[in-house]
Amino acid sequence: MSDWNVLLMGGKELPLWGFFVRATVLYWIMILITRLMGKRQIGILSGHNYLVAAGIVAISASRMTNPEHGLIEAVVILLFYSGMNILQSFLDMKFPGLIDRKPIVLIENGRILKKNLFRALVSIDELMGQLRIQGAHNPSQVAYATLEANGKVSVTKKFEYQPIQRKTIKLPETNVYLPHYLIYDGEVQHKNLEQLGLDIHWLNQKLLEKGISDPRSVFLAMLEDDGTLYISAGE
Template sequence: MLLVIIRTLILYMATVLLLRVMGKRQIGQLQPYELVVIIMISELAAIPMQNTGIPLLYGIIPIFVLVAAQVALSYISLKSQKARGFICGKPSILIAKSKVMDEELKRLRYNMNDLLEQLRQKDIPDITDVEYAILETSGQLSVILKSHKRPVQPEDLKITTEYEGLPITLVLDGRIIEENLERVNIDVNWLENQMEKHQIKSVQDVLFAIIDTRGQFYYQLKSLAE
């Protein structure tokens, strides 16, 4: 039993490490060849877990080879546009100026019910509001609405907005993120002064604290149950 547990943990850590090498894309964003690699990795990892008579390397080596092949294909598709079209495919226009490209639907074996369902999921019940609908290589549907149907932006109303940027986390789960303090050119003394101003007794009581691009300090304390 102990041997099974150890083998399982080794395979689990090896698989997680190699999947990290593949990148951070979610399942819905994977290209077909990447999805195939993940399915095959799961099968290869399961075999040595179930059968202790199979050497552990017989599971790890094929997984390593698959990940190396995936990384190589990704690099090739990054450098060559022709290879990218062959490996990943090309986006397909399903709707152009509110007209459904029925020949393209037939070629992709993509029926109207699927198309209308995808539009409804994007809160677009009326196909006449669509300028373009593009089926991406990942299988997701991108929709571009007609200009008069798009949400109004401040720029449309000639309204000038302030730059927001990205808030920087200063404290996370009771621990000061010193590298982030350096990024915004502040020190621990400034943070301690802010905590004192807001009557925070200890940094360990802080769930998170951030500073926005306007220099505003915001925080939340841990719950009393903790």
């Protein structure tokens, strides 16, 4: 049996270059099917998404190292897995709860729902840990804590424990920006300045206010989301 037949269909021995070819092909196949399955596969990772991701990794790893498994067989299985995952995601959008799990409320108005905890198989320690991560250290502060379909716990605090917003205390509105680099490693980012409607004169004035006369001495200057100019010296 030729080396190419072993590469494609499997056999007892595979030359070293064959393993390299298999690994390269399967790597790009995994990249392709990840793109086909969309950002949901990476960002949301619901139950069936997780199983497919684990299955794809396991199948690819075994086909890369075991010469008795053929490359064609591996590609067919991976494409089938991705197709089934796309179908399940479509069904999940059309019929919510039919394919994947529904959200489960764990805390309602400060009261821990014991029945739902057991249903979700979440311990008290795990729940308290998730609350602390969300900045709620006591269940009494929580209006709702919900175990989402992707396994994460979302927390909504009671009104009196929510952070104060500018509109709540009627402060004047201020501009909000996405963070933009204005200087990086001593080089002024003129394109970002233009996008923000600013110019080099404005930047130089701000630097002078901080006692900096030369932009080349700045490692990073960034306009933060609240309009504050963050400056880090080049030392």
